[in-house]
Amino acid sequence: MKWLTDRFNYLFSSTKGLILVAIAMIALVTAIWGTLSGPLAEWGVKDFTVRVLGMRLDPIEREGRIIILYHTIAMAVVAIETYMITSLVPMKDARRTAINATITVGYMAAMVFGLAFAYFGHNFVFHGVFLFGQSLVFFAGVMLTVALWPWQKEYRVKSKEYSHFFGDIDGERMAFFIMALAMLGSALFGAVPGSLWGNGHETFLAEDVVREPHKSPLQLAVIGHLHIMLTLIAVALALIIGRWFDFKGILHKWAMPLMIIGTIITTIGVWMVVPFEAIAHIIINIGATPILTASLLLAIYGWGKLIRERLAEKGIENPSFADKVKALLHDPLRFGSLWQMIYMNFPVTFIGIYMAIELDEVFRVWPWREERIALTGHWHILSGIIATIILLYYADIAGLKGKVRQWFGWIVIIGSDLAFAGATVYSIKRLFVDELSEQAFVKGTMLFIEIGLAAVLIALGALMAWRLVDLFRPRGRWSEEFSDPELAPGDEIATGSQEG
Numbered sequence: 240m241k242w243l244t245d246r247f248n249y250l251f252s253s254t255k256g257l258i259l260v261a262i263a264m265i266a267l268v269t270a271i272w273g274t275l276s277g278p279l280a281e282w283g284v285k286d287f288t289v290r291v292l293g294m295r296l297d298p299i300e301r302e303g304r305i306i307i308l309y310h311t312i313a314m315a316v317v318a319i320e321t322y323m324i325t326s327l328v329p330m331k332d333a334r335r336t337a338i339n340a341t342i343t344v345g346y347m348a349a350m351v352f353g354l355a356f357a358y359f360g361h362n363f364v365f366h367g368v369f370l371f372g373q374s375l376v377f378f379a380g381v382m383l384t385v386a387l388w389p390w391q392k393e394y395r396v397k398s399k400e401y402s403h404f405f406g407d408i409d410g411e412r413m414a415f416f417i418m419a420l421a422m423l424g425s426a427l428f429g430a431v432p433g434s435l436w437g438n439g440h441e442t443f444l445a446e447d448v449v450r451e452p453h454k455s456p457l458q459l460a461v462i463g464h465l466h467i468m469l470t471l472i473a474v475a476l477a478l479i480i481g482r483w484f485d486f487k488g489i490l491h492k493w494a495m496p497l498m499i500i501g502t503i504i505t506t507i508g509v510w511m512v513v514p515f516e517a518i519a520h521i522i523i524n525i526g527a528t529p530i531l532t533a534s535l536l537l538a539i540y541g542w543g544k545l546i547r548e549r550l551a552e553k554g555i556e557n558p559s560f561a562d563k564v565k566a567l568l569h570d571p572l573r574f575g576s577l578w579q580m581i582y583m584n585f586p587v588t589f590i591g592i593y594m595a596i597e598l599d600e601v602f603r604v605w606p607w608r609e610e611r612i613a614l615t616g617h618w619h620i621l622s623g624i625i626a627t628i629i630l631l632y633y634a635d636i637a638g639l640k641g642k643v644r645q646w647f648g649w650i651v652i653i654g655s656d657l658a659f660a661g662a663t664v665y666s667i668k669r670l671f672v673d674e675l676s677e678q679a680f681v682k683g684t685m686l687f688i689e690i691g692l693a694a695v696l697i698a699l700g701a702l703m704a705w706r707l708v709d710l711f712r713p714r715g716r717w718s719e720e721f722s723d724p725e726l727a728p729g730d731e732i733a734t735g736s737q738e739g
Contacts, residue, residue, distance in 0.1 A: 246717065428460055
């Protein structure tokens with residue numbers, strides 16, 4: 240019994256254990272539900288999955304199923320980021336425990352019962368538990384926002400190397416607080432149309448109504464909710480990675496105000512989509528600029544730190560350009576987490592800006608299906624990049640070292656970037672080829688996508704298999720993590736801004 244109790248306590252009372260459980264659940268859902276579409280569906284795997292698991296896939300309910308599936312995965316991702324924040328940002332132990340426990344029960348209830356309702360017959364008790372789980376996740380967000388209140392005296396900045404306002408208010412803590420507050424408001428922004436489902440509001444996917452000239456306020460709210468929640472998840476992750484690298488100095492003092500201002504402007508812009516749709520998009524684009532600039536400053540700081548630390552470790556006093564490049568690429572996990580932020584601009588930001596500028600002249604001339612593909616790819620690529628950054632960070636705190644660390648890091652970076660590049664080119668293929676000549680082009684880009692994603696999923700599967708096997712070892716790594724402080728890289732970081 241003690242064998243089971245020890246492992247249960249590790250998985251559900253330590254930060255690393257909680258992150259592991261959430262990643263494992265996302266991986267399991269991805270592995271199973273991923274067989275329902277794409278090449279696996281074409282190969283007949285979908286029919287096997289549906290038959291063995293007893294799924295009920297009524298075609299007319301497809302949109303509703305997808306909405307619930309996306310929400311369950313998104314809430315698990317929010318839970319992972321919450322675990323990281325509660326460990327990296329100083330707060331009272333009682334609050335940390337309450338927040339982690341509440342969001343764990345919430346996302347698990349929402350995931351298990353939401354998917355059971357959507358894919359295995361419509362038991363509305365399950366739907367009620369799904370909504371209850373979402374409510375718990377929201378309440379955990381309320382508690383997190385209170386815990387992040389930046390005006391608490393015990394969490395004032397004592398080192399002027401870190402961003403600060405009004406003398407000693409922690410600028411980074413302020414950024415976390417604003418992000419959490421914006422996420423709560425944006426969750427309510429999506430909950431309002433959700434509460435009216437079937438009562439003046441019908442199920443739809445955002446990409447399906449893109450060419451409707453007049454969208455209802457509820458439709459606009461759903462579209463806005465989709466965009467802002469994904470943006471805020473990315474903002475939270477950038478702040479987390481900043482803590483991981485102990486971001487400080489002049490770049491930190493510039494980045495935090497930019498992140499705060501950008502988060503506020505972007506959030507307000509999205510909320511204004513309903514009453515002022517036309518001008519709202521301009522405000523959103525204005526708000527996105529300082530967020531992207533802050534991320535760039537983080538990457539510059541982080542890469543500089545990686546180079547300095549590696550050169551010092553190797554004892555190189557007068558490094559050449561090649562020495563600096565080798566130092567930068569030495570650790571793919573830390574390099575990759577920042578590289579993915581920069582790379583994201585190519586398949587997501589720049590393409591999105593181009594689509595906005597040339598919308599009427601180029602994209603609206605295409606068949607509707609092609610514009611739909613471009614929009615769907617846009618959202619999925621951003622989600623995928625966020626997932627890879629989380630994986631790289633987790634691999635570091637899980638203790639991957641040596642050649643395994645190198646292989647895992649580079650497989651995730653190269654595999655995902657290859658897939659996202661293929662998806663980007665595929666989504667805008669009308670700029671390069673006409674409909675009659677596209678078949679060979681499509682096959683080539685799809686090959687990049689499938690090979691890249693397969694490589695990432697295999698690496699993730701190997702990581703999860705290693706952790707599963709480790710759980711059965713009497714004194715595996717899990718026991719060391721359980722007895723050690725929460726996040727090894729974060730313990731020093733979490734108190735860094737408190738030291739003089």
